[in-house]
Amino acid sequence: MLDFVSTRRGILKTGGALVVTFALAAKPYFALAQGSAPKKTVASDEVDGFLSIDTDGQVTVYSGKVDLGTGLRTALTQIAAEELDLPLDRVKLVQGDTELTPDQGPTWASLSIQICGMRIRQAAATARKALTEIAAARFGMSAAELRIENGMIIGNGRSASYAELVGGTALSLKIDNNAPMKDPRTYKIVGKSVTRLDIPEKATGRFSYMHDFRVAGMLHGRVVRPLAIGARLESVDESSLNGVPGLVKVVREGNFLGVVATTEWGAIQAARKLKATWSKWEALPERTRLWQHVRTTKIESDAVTANVGDAAKALNDVPKRIAATYDFAIQTHGSIGPSCSVVEINDGRLTCWSASQATHRLKRQLAAMMNLPLDNVRCLYIEGSGCYGRNGHEDAAGDAAILSRAVGGRPVRVQWMRADEHGWDPKGPPILADLRAGVDDEGKVIVWESEFFVPKGGLGPVPLVAATLAEVSATPITEPYRFSNPNYMTSNTAISYTFPNVKTVAHLLAETPFRWSWIRSPARLQNTFANESFVDELAALVGADPLDFRLSHLNDPRGAELLRRLAILAHWEKRPSPLSPAQSDVMVGRGVSYAKDFPSPTYVGAVAEVEVDRRNGDIRVQRFFLAHDCGQIINPDGVKNQIEGNIIQTVSRTLKEEILFDRSAVTSLHWATYPILTFPEVPDVIIDLIDRPTEKASGAGEAATLVVPSAISNAVFDALGLRLRSVPFTPAKVLAAIEGH
Amino acid sequence: MPTSVSLDVNGRAVTIEVDDPGIPLLYALRDNLELKGPRFGCGLGQCGACAVLSDGELVLSCETPLTKVTNRKIVTLEGLGSPEQPSPVQQAFIDEQAAQCGFCLNGMIMRATVLLAKTKNPTVPQIKKALADNLCRCGTHLRIVRAVQRAARNA
Numbered sequence: 001m002l003d004f005v006s007t008r009r010g011i012l013k014t015g016g017a018l019v020v021t022f023a024l025a026a027k028p029y030f031a032l033a034q035g036s037a038p039k040k041t042v043a044s045d046e047v048d049g050f051l052s053i054d055t056d057g058q059v060t061v062y063s064g065k066v067d068l069g070t071g072l073r074t075a076l077t078q079i080a081a082e083e084l085d086l087p088l089d090r091v092k093l094v095q096g097d098t099e100l101t102p103d104q105g106p107t108w109a110s111l112s113i114q115i116c117g118m119r120i121r122q123a124a125a126t127a128r129k130a131l132t133e134i135a136a137a138r139f140g141m142s143a144a145e146l147r148i149e150n151g152m153i154i155g156n157g158r159s160a161s162y163a164e165l166v167g168g169t170a171l172s173l174k175i176d177n178n179a180p181m182k183d184p185r186t187y188k189i190v191g192k193s194v195t196r197l198d199i200p201e202k203a204t205g206r207f208s209y210m211h212d213f214r215v216a217g218m219l220h221g222r223v224v225r226p227l228a229i230g231a232r233l234e235s236v237d238e239s240s241l242n243g244v245p246g247l248v249k250v251v252r253e254g255n256f257l258g259v260v261a262t263t264e265w266g267a268i269q270a271a272r273k274l275k276a277t278w279s280k281w282e283a284l285p286e287r288t289r290l291w292q293h294v295r296t297t298k299i300e301s302d303a304v305t306a307n308v309g310d311a312a313k314a315l316n317d318v319p320k321r322i323a324a325t326y327d328f329a330i331q332t333h334g335s336i337g338p339s340c341s342v343v344e345i346n347d348g349r350l351t352c353w354s355a356s357q358a359t360h361r362l363k364r365q366l367a368a369m370m371n372l373p374l375d376n377v378r379c380l381y382i383e384g385s386g387c388y389g390r391n392g393h394e395d396a397a398g399d400a401a402i403l404s405r406a407v408g409g410r411p412v413r414v415q416w417m418r419a420d421e422h423g424w425d426p427k428g429p430p431i432l433a434d435l436r437a438g439v440d441d442e443g444k445v446i447v448w449e450s451e452f453f454v455p456k457g458g459l460g461p462v463p464l465v466a467a468t469l470a471e472v473s474a475t476p477i478t479e480p481y482r483f484s485n486p487n488y489m490t491s492n493t494a495i496s497y498t499f500p501n502v503k504t505v506a507h508l509l510a511e512t513p514f515r516w517s518w519i520r521s522p523a524r525l526q527n528t529f530a531n532e533s534f535v536d537e538l539a540a541l542v543g544a545d546p547l548d549f550r551l552s553h554l555n556d557p558r559g560a561e562l563l564r565r566l567a568i569l570a571h572w573e574k575r576p577s578p579l580s581p582a583q584s585d586v587m588v589g590r591g592v593s594y595a596k597d598f599p600s601p602t603y604v605g606a607v608a609e610v611e612v613d614r615r616n617g618d619i620r621v622q623r624f625f626l627a628h629d630c631g632q633i634i635n636p637d638g639v640k641n642q643i644e645g646n647i648i649q650t651v652s653r654t655l656k657e658e659i660l661f662d663r664s665a666v667t668s669l670h671w672a673t674y675p676i677l678t679f680p681e682v683p684d685v686i687i688d689l690i691d692r693p694t695e696k697a698s699g700a701g702e703a704a705t706l707v708v709p710s711a712i713s714n715a716v717f718d719a720l721g722l723r724l725r726s727v728p729f730t731p732a733k734v735l736a737a738i739e740g741h
Numbered sequence: 742m743p744t745s746v747s748l749d750v751n752g753r754a755v756t757i758e759v760d761d762p763g764i765p766l767l768y769a770l771r772d773n774l775e776l777k778g779p780r781f782g783c784g785l786g787q788c789g790a791c792a793v794l795s796d797g798e799l800v801l802s803c804e805t806p807l808t809k810v811t812n813r814k815i816v817t818l819e820g821l822g823s824p825e826q827p828s829p830v831q832q833a834f835i836d837e838q839a840a841q842c843g844f845c846l847n848g849m850i851m852r853a854t855v856l857l858a859k860t861k862n863p864t865v866p867q868i869k870k871a872l873a874d875n876l877c878r879c880g881t882h883l884r885i886v887r888a889v890q891r892a893a894r895n896a
Contacts, residue, residue, distance in 0.1 A: 265765075671876060
């Protein structure tokens, strides 16, 4: 520690004040970041990567993960303030700025608390320990004699603030994974429903979203997409734009087409009026034959995710067996605000403002696409409309980069129109599963076997639309952030239950019809839908209560406790499904589902209560009960908000959502053709939050999606005695099931 | 040719220059007047994110030509209140923590303001019906309904 004290004076000033200037001022970013003051470290093993303490005692936290509208900003602020014993208003958060924040990978899979939050906590604990040691040296006491209150280190009549000890200087410390952390039982801020820091400004129009961001001299761009996904741009008639006010340029690079104008409305009009001809391209599968297409797609390799006993032999030997196929439609992200970005290029340095969930990754992609050195690209996160996975933000940034370069690097703002968003954001891929199981004469389950058809690959960078159209590579030279599981889409194909013979296989498909990405619980949602619905089929086959059936095959005390609490929460009545033969026009039913999520080990259990109208096939989810165990809870109300949101969004995906397309392109280009759940259709949500303050914090909210489609399917079975195995459960499918029965 | 257009926005008389007087009100508010409350969501009148009040009635600014509102009193989310002095409806949304990303909030608060001006104690089904044309993708619906109930109680 003496070494730390003696060297810290020589270290540059990279305190919060300078950073706040970056965040608020329009210009000049690089002058500040790369001029007189040397760069702040973004190393993820350095305390300075994550924290700075300025001369006023204000702490700035630098987070590689970003708040996508989930309340993460508030939760991370709570974690840092708690560990440093500071009031919340003394902690500021800078998110997703590639010059200032460590690369912590994309903000995905509800891992931000589990990974980023815990890293920030460890950095804060390291700083706390160091500050105590500095104070101890200064006071001539031992660290054990000191205590911390409100950012003051106090002991035996002496005290010093963090600012007095180290304010405005770098700490130059490696994060110490053994630095003692506060005992959760002493927490004053973590574990409390601290109100969200952003809502007052959001409710009054003062909050600046990405879409509100402006820089001096900024122009407006719009893109003109091909009529068919793979079409070639044959000709452009620029004279079609004669008289459009404020037009600056029509930009064409390969098959990339866009316009730049001085005003936003001018750019919109130009994009609408521009006449261009495109070649024909009809290489998408026929929509009505989508599942045959998936089934016959080339399989690159198989991943066996569970193999116990001899499933093939057992299936052959059992006296009673069942089989079923489940499928889950292609879906879109559907952010309410279309993707938006601003890019400018000065002296070969590109600055991009984006609501990207992965600014470091975007930086690498933009550098590759624009053929710029990595150090000459900076991406800064600004919160946008809700983001539930890799949607179009990065693509809008790619568009803006090409348009900016075409107008000499002047700042260009690109906002996608609704049709760009619905038509061109990357889609959640179609997923298909075949399941088989068998029981003996006593009704004991002997075997479970499944095959899933999922796209190959992990969650690597999604190609930028602009790069693909302009026919240039945007593949980064290096991509350090990959998921530990290279075949992420196999997640949750294995089951939670113990049977004597189990084999689960994922067929990794060489391709999938649309450019794809992750949307809320990618594959975990679809795979759990198949598993948890088929478990229900097994329970019905043996005449067991479906919740009891799960409990009796679950060898996980935490999961079992959750299911028991769920039964109490939902006033679960023990009986097998279905309830009774259909007697009336509107039937009611209840269904249960359970999952342990991956890679965030969060436990969820659900009961859905539905009404099904047999006359028109309408399903109404009336109430949805959810028990949720994510270990330590940082902000209970924040977790509830996320759970409610994930459930409602997934009810929407389950009942309604499916993209429409012809052989050339997506045809569901707005909310009338891609409807989502509306207020009158929203269920009540009743939650049991299981708090385990001394357990590790795992991802909250997103796990709740996993159990939604199966709970609804199982409830419909309880009501009608019919299985729905194809998401979305549209009225047409319900009526077809009733008629086919 | 740029044209001058006079508007009454949030109690202020303003004059803006536009190339096209038929420009939707939304772009005049956002780009000329730099207001951030009204938001672009679809440009088709399908989602409600762009809502503003025109003489106390709700209009969707993304599909309302500027020429139609030149003699109206326009009120945006900023005109209802501020973080320091929120309107009762805005305060209820803050109290209920009724937001995730908050992008749809403008439309929700505008619609709720109009509803409560006409219906003092709306039932939950009435609130849901009034908001049926406003889309929220984050799934904040239940909190929004509770916020409208709270605003009605506090009125």
